[in-house]
Amino acid sequence: MLSTFGAREKAMYEIEINDKSYQVAPKSQKLNTGLINGNPYEIDFIKVKEGEYHLLYNNKSYNVELIKFLEDKKHMELLVNGNKYTVAVKDEFDALLENLGLDMSLGGAEKELKAPMPGLVVDVLVEVGQELKDGEPVLILEAMKMENVLKATGDVKVKSIEVTKGRAVEKNQVLVNFE
Structure with missing residues (x-):
């Protein structure tokens, strides 16, 4: 889903999930490995059907449904194992614009x-x-x-x-x- 926002190799993203921030640095365009807040991560995910995904992270299984997606605002709402999450993504360009006011x-x-x-x-x-x-x-x-x-x-x-x-x-x- 991050790839829809234009993920780049060697990029850093600030991802806010329900008002909690994470620094994410994917190692590749596939986004399945990298660092979250400096700690390594590895995610396996597959697309089940349009708008639905299955993820494996830290030996746990997650069913993810995309409820709402606003690409121009880099914002989405997800249903993960029945729990709703609001996700906002900022890349380096967004952070630069914000820092410049x-x-x-x-x-x-x-x-x-x-x-x-x-x-x-x-x-x-x-x-x-x-x-x-x-x-x-x-x-x-x-x-x-x-x-x-x-x-x-x-x-x-x-x-x-x-x-x-x-x-x-x-x-x-x-x-x-x-x-």
Whole structure:
């Protein structure tokens, strides 16, 4: 499942499971061996069917069902042997952005979309009055030589658009207002 998030060899991940953090360093793309909080691990897993897996870890058997998966937010909900777990994954890039104070999300169904960093508005993808669902793109902001698609994190309606295509913006500048 981590491979769906784009696992890389020699990568380090911070995985939060029900508010408890783990540092995970897989040794290969297969993710079945590596280190968890500095301790070696080995996991055998097979896909039983779509959304269901069987794992062997520390001589224990686990049945895992994927309940919810939000790839763009690197978040999933799992049912493991009948117990529900919420899992969030951060890689080095996510940690770097967080340390720099750059958040690529809207942070919930807020009333304003603010620029997470200084940049240039490449495109405005919405119109006043348009209703958006969670995860739908709002606008494209170019920053640090990358195009970043800013998305709605809740169901919202566009009240006003405060920027135009081609305009430079500063960090925390209001880009779009929502109802």
